[in-house]
Amino acid sequence: MMVAKRVRSVVPSKIRELFEKASKMEDVISLGIGEPDFDTPQFIKDAAVRALKSGETKYTSNLGILKLREAVSEKYKKEYGLEIDTNEILMTIGAYEAVYLAFQALIDEGDEVIVPDPAFPCYINDAAMIGAKSVRVPIKEENEFRLIPEDVNEKITRKTKMLITCYPNNPTGGVLKKEDYKGISEICEDSNIILLSDDIYEKIVYDYKPQCFKKYYDKTIITNSFSKTYAMTGWRVGFAVAEREYITPMLRIHQYVAACLNTPAQEAACEALRSDQRCVERMVNEYRKRRDYVVKRLNDMGLKTILPKGTFYCYPNIKSTGMSSSQLSEYLLEKCRVVVIPGNAFGDNGEGFVRVSFATDIEKIKEALDRIENVI
Ligand SMILES: Cc1ncc(COP(=O)(O)O)c(C=O)c1O
Numbered sequence: 139m140m141v142a143k144r145v146r147s148v149v150p151s152k153i154r155e156l157f158e159k160a161s162k163m164e165d166v167i168s169l170g171i172g173e174p175d176f177d178t179p180q181f182i183k184d185a186a187v188r189a190l191k192s193g194e195t196k197y198t199s200n201l202g203i204l205k206l207r208e209a210v211s212e213k214y215k216k217e218y219g220l221e222i223d224t225n226e227i228l229m230t231i232g233a234y235e236a237v238y239l240a241f242q243a244l245i246d247e248g249d250e251v252i253v254p255d256p257a258f259p260c261y262i263n264d265a266a267m268i269g270a271k272s273v274r275v276p277i278k279e280e281n282e283f284r285l286i287p288e289d290v291n292e293k294i295t296r297k298t299k300m301l302i303t304c305y306p307n308n309p310t311g312g313v314l315k316k317e318d319y320k321g322i323s324e325i326c327e328d329s330n331i332i333l334l335s336d337d338i339y340e341k342i343v344y345d346y347k348p349q350c351f352k353k354y355y356d357k358t359i360i361t362n363s364f365s366k367t368y369a370m371t372g373w374r375v376g377f378a379v380a381e382r383e384y385i386t387p388m389l390r391i392h393q394y395v396a397a398c399l400n401t402p403a404q405e406a407a408c409e410a411l412r413s414d415q416r417c418v419e420r421m422v423n424e425y426r427k428r429r430d431y432v433v434k435r436l437n438d439m440g441l442k443t444i445l446p447k448g449t450f451y452c453y454p455n456i457k458s459t460g461m462s463s464s465q466l467s468e469y470l471l472e473k474c475r476v477v478v479i480p481g482n483a484f485g486d487n488g489e490g491f492v493r494v495s496f497a498t499d500i501e502k503i504k505e506a507l508d509r510i511e512n513v514i
Pocket residue numbers: 172231232233234235258304308336338362363364365371374375376
């Protein structure tokens with residue numbers, strides 16, 4: 139079969155491979171999962187049903203329905219004091235599409251994109267599809283997995299076009315300090331590079347309030363989504379926020395790839411943003427209890443684990459086991475039927491760690507940790 143060169147540069151996901159293997163086994167507990175175990179809140183589903191019943195079944199504006207973009211704009215005004223025009227918001231098929239469009243619209247073959255290591259794997263694959271080079275910048279355990287401005291600075295060359303950040307961070311659960319937001323923004327401004335901030339875990343935080351890069355730097359593209367905040371992974375609603383200079387070329391591609399998002403899903407997303415946010419609070423409180431439990435159990439087992447301030451992941455250091463990340467993941471799957479994700483699935487610097495998700499029912503989490511303790 140003739141496959142385009144750009145496809146050959148996309149590496150199959152190690153996470154998927156592991157899930158494939160696990161799906162053929164019985165009695166497996168997955169701590170690998172990257173999506174909320176909660177159902178979408180009922181009032182959000184009801185809004186989609188109402189939209190369907192009232193005939194909201196047609197194409198919408200390519201940017202997304204106006205009242206949804208107004209709701210997104212209000213959110214940024216209320217939470218960060220930012221004035222975002224509705225034309226600076228593009229509704230996308232999850233944050234995935236928003237990130238993909240940013241790469242496709244703004245990066246050329248041969249350009250360099252700075253990507254933290256470890257990082258969510260889509261960034262390096264989006265770069266590879268274009269023939270752009272991903273330049274990895276380590277984020278380290280000793281810095282609680284913050285992205286350090288000086289480390290970014292060292293990686294900038296004449297070819298650097300964009301920096302990727304994702305905080306609260308998948309896979310480590312790390313967050314940034316206020317001065318990191320400032321420092322990183324200044325470096326991007328000095329070098330005139332675009333900053334793509336993937337803020338999808340913005341609301342899954344514990345005693346911590348994230349900043350918004352766009353407050354510090356105009357050339358920020360925010361990618362965000364309803365997937366994690368409102369337990370809406372299957373609805374496929376996300377968005378990009380950026381100046382027209384960036385949104386316009388992204389829209390040009392989006393209109394031929396997707397035209398627009400599913401109309402009832404946009405209505406539901408609007409309801410999610412405009413209604414009271416207690417549903418989010420309830421889910422985050424539940425994640426917090428699980429987080430405290432998981433991190434204590436892992437540390438008690440001798441797997442050093444930093445208490446994450448955001449996301450539903452923690453990132454234990456497994457070097458004391460004497461196994462590599464992949465060996466330990468395989469071993470846990472074979473010996474006790476528990477899925478964890480090898481840290482190196484997110485980059486070479488993730489070696490020596492595994493990602494453990496607590497977006498799973500607490501009883502299953504307890505059982506999984508008992509099993510791990512027995513074989514470690
Ligand atoms: C960091 C990060 N960005 C983007 C995505 C894509 O999310 P979605 O397309 O569902 O909004 C994910 C999903 O796991 C993620 O973890």
